[in-house]
Amino acid sequence: MQLDSPARMLFKDLVARPTVPLDEAALAIAAEEYPALDAAACLAELDRLGERVRRRAPAPLRAATTLKAVREVLFDEAGFRGNEKAYYDPRNSYLNEVLGRKLGIPISLSLLFIEVARRAGLGLAGVGFPGHFLVKLAPEHGPDVFIDAYNGGELLTADECVARFRAVSQGRDFDPRYLQAVTPQQILGRMLHNLKRIYVEQNDDVRAYWIIDRLLLLTPDAPDEIRDRGLVSARLGLKPAAARDLARYLEHEPAADDAAEIRDLLASLRSAPSLLN
Numbered sequence: 001m002q003l004d005s006p007a008r009m010l011f012k013d014l015v016a017r018p019t020v021p022l023d024e025a026a027l028a029i030a031a032e033e034y035p036a037l038d039a040a041a042c043l044a045e046l047d048r049l050g051e052r053v054r055r056r057a058p059a060p061l062r063a064a065t066t067l068k069a070v071r072e073v074l075f076d077e078a079g080f081r082g083n084e085k086a087y088y089d090p091r092n093s094y095l096n097e098v099l100g101r102k103l104g105i106p107i108s109l110s111l112l113f114i115e116v117a118r119r120a121g122l123g124l125a126g127v128g129f130p131g132h133f134l135v136k137l138a139p140e141h142g143p144d145v146f147i148d149a150y151n152g153g154e155l156l157t158a159d160e161c162v163a164r165f166r167a168v169s170q171g172r173d174f175d176p177r178y179l180q181a182v183t184p185q186q187i188l189g190r191m192l193h194n195l196k197r198i199y200v201e202q203n204d205d206v207r208a209y210w211i212i213d214r215l216l217l218l219t220p221d222a223p224d225e226i227r228d229r230g231l232v233s234a235r236l237g238l239k240p241a242a243a244r245d246l247a248r249y250l251e252h253e254p255a256a257d258d259a260a261e262i263r264d265l266l267a268s269l270r271s272a273p274s275l276l277n
Contacts (some may be wrong), residue, residue, distance in 0.1 A: 007031035020184040030094040050119025071153035107133040109149035243262035
């Protein structure tokens with residue numbers, strides 16, 4: 001396993017920029033899984049989709065017309081759709097696969113929607129709605145418009161989003177922050193968390209390791225991610241690396257519920273000979 005791959009170095013550079021290029025960073029995530037990925041070709045495909053939108057909605061820019069054109073190009077013409085049959089297929093979270101297979105989940109299709117709209121001159125934002133990522137158009141005048149890219153670009157009002165939440169929330173209170181725009185870093189983090197969940201459930205420690213590592217490039221001091229990378233490192237035989245992460249976790253969270261368990265594991269790692277760093 002290469003711990004400092006070209007894909008990792010690229011992702012690290014991209015997310016450190018003042019303005020994170022969402023499309024390039026998403027492709028940098030995919031490049032770890034697909035080392036031969038042609039990022040330039042993927043970006044060119046996004047450009048072509050954006051150009052098709054511009055032809056449908058020529059200048060001067062009108063938000064409603066452009067939004068309608070994005071929906072028509074992506075879902076009616078190109079045939080992008082939510083992958084209902086295999087929702088937890090990890091390929092749904094890799095932008096190159098979404099472009100190639102025309103299948104995705106809410107967050108990857110939302111990212112696609114945002115990037116194609118941007119190329120057509122329309123600025124949209126991601127919305128970290130619980131359980132189902134959305135896109136938002138926030139006009140200067142008038143109410144926000146929400147777009148469900150997983151369901152063919154369905155348009156929703158804020159009230160309809162609230163109703164959706166209450167239908168599945170089992171009595172939890174709605175927080176207005178659920179409808180706020182999120183940053184590119186938060187979008188990438190949510191994509192990575194989706195992949196982490198899949199690979200952990202599959203007991204795929206190699207992939208879980210690099211996914212958690214990318215999460216720590218986004219949020220270096222996240223205690224749970226530090227702990228989880230340490231635990232995965234221990235299972236992979238990376239004992240010094242595991243010990244460093246677990247010791248760091250205990251520094252952050254000395255009174256955590258699992259602190260005693262982590263201390264025992266750390267002591268075991270430190271007393272055992274190391275075969276791989």
